[in-house]
Amino acid sequence: MSIGLAANADRNVALESPPEFLDAVTALRALASDDLEAVNAQIITQMQSPVGLIPDLAGHLINAGGKRIRPVLTLITARMFHYDGDNHIKLAAAVELIHGATLLHDDVVDDSALRRGSETANVIWGNKESVLVGDFLFSRAFELMVAAEDLRVLQVLSRASGIIAQGEVLQLATQKNIKTTFEQYLDVVDAKTAALFAAAAQSGALIANCKTEQQEAMRSYGRNLGIAYQLIDDALDYAGFEENLGKTVGDDFREGKMTLPVIYAIARARPEEKDFWRRVIADGRQNEDDFAHALQLMERDNAIADTVACARQFAATALNDLAKAPSNDYSAALSDLVETSVSRAS
């Protein structure tokens, strides 16, 4: 693996246009294509409202080309365990609506201007509107879950929603705090990202009524996949290329987010470099050259490479979890998803 300024030209291909990962997502979606179409229809139905701003703003987000990985996890997991009802459609749509609601609030909280290559809803319509439409989508997600009439799944998904919000608050507290530890960072990722991946996969297993041990294994699979996925995202925020990433590279740096690449870099910095990190992260005083300098330090100290290595460990655990599921096309596709999600940065 080679990540860094020196490998810039190669990285452009290896990091941002990972055909294997996109292929794996495409394969997963193909396996669930009818289901996914039904999910999309359900999402569009739920966005409707006589208040025109709501479908406009929600549609802008929902149609912006997200990969739908979370709802696909619910669909594929249910099918993998031979579920043959149709409640997985409602639950998968609810999972994507919860995700959409958190994205709207996230972009307000982070003052983000760009998501998936488009202007964010808060830039186009305003912060107030994004907050309220997020609340609307969140409520609609719950209405859908209730319609699926499974209290166990309702419990899993409502719990996940609370944990996500908690993770976002925790992230506010770590922001610009250069003393943030690996453990604190992992707590944030666990709550902010992995909780919904875990709940999405567990929900599919739950409605399929597989063994408790398998439900737990799928929860663990989702969690570990989610952490690996987020770690790679955080690496790409330093080592990625904008046109392929659909967001602004260096956003995390500019916002002073304490992600793993920065945590490693600060831990390994020479004494005279500590002032640099304090100025750019804690004080938020950044010059034009600071991002490039940060990348150089990260390259020298393997901060990004080791973030990717850490992601690989969680990916390996996810593959272990999958061993408890039946062997079929669905589990094979879930396995490919794990492997290629970390190969995004290899």
Place this chain on the structure above:
Amino acid sequence: MSIGLAANADRNVALESPPEFLDAVTALRALASDDLEAVNAQIITQMQSPVGLIPDLAGHLINAGGKRIRPVLTLITARMFHYDGDNHIKLAAAVELIHGATLLHDDVVDDSALRRGSETANVIWGNKESVLVGDFLFSRAFELMVAAEDLRVLQVLSRASGIIAQGEVLQLATQKNIKTTFEQYLDVVDAKTAALFAAAAQSGALIANCKTEQQEAMRSYGRNLGIAYQLIDDALDYAGFEENLGKTVGDDFREGKMTLPVIYAIARARPEEKDFWRRVIADGRQNEDDFAHALQLMERDNAIADTVACARQFAATALNDLAKAPSNDYSAALSDLVETSVSRAS
């Protein structure tokens, strides 16, 4: 009834310290006192989080001395229909948590600085924090509802949450729009306030398993009480006194909110006065004397008096709805609540 600048001295007593209303709320709370204590304990449990900011911020809101009218509605309605389980505690706590979450987001959306006589959470902790802790409370409300294991109630309350958010978005669209009609205003109040009152009362009836007709009557009771309550609040925002109201009088005016007193005043304004309303509401350009001038016009044209009269009509319908409930101490207290809630402004 006499409301206006001329009756200032009397109004101070009649409008803001309505002993009958406070007595009625006190009587309701006394009828449900053990239950209410259990509800408060449940709310405190749900606010807990290892992320310290969450209980701090949520506690500031929850402990700020709200009257707990919504959860009391759930408790009293359940008891009125002879419910003897304990799920009404969880549901009442969930109702208050939903209300708390919407208040946190409301204050962000309205840039409010004062609520119930204290600084708002967004002023003390910040907008981002208020949005995220609101999301957390909302999720916790759902966890509690799920724990009550009644899908019908889950449906009623999740639907109400969506309607509240929709009402808030609709209100954004009417803000500063001097063409807002009575019907549009009522749509906002119906969604923003009455939906949760309706769902709170219906939930109590639902878990008590009373007749469908009675469940619908309690839903209607809650809705009509909620509308009456909000109309009086909107009147008080013009004719009230700060120290007793716990919020800044004239807030709605300064924010250009199209509440019923303004809608009446604009509809009845003389041609040469239209420019005044356009300037202060639509353009938001206000001078020091404008609020007093607006009050004078409202007094002359009975804009506030007729808002109160409109509230009385909804209150009368609420009393009709109550006729479908059993006659006991609980229904008597719910009847007093309606009568005194409009006498706040008599």
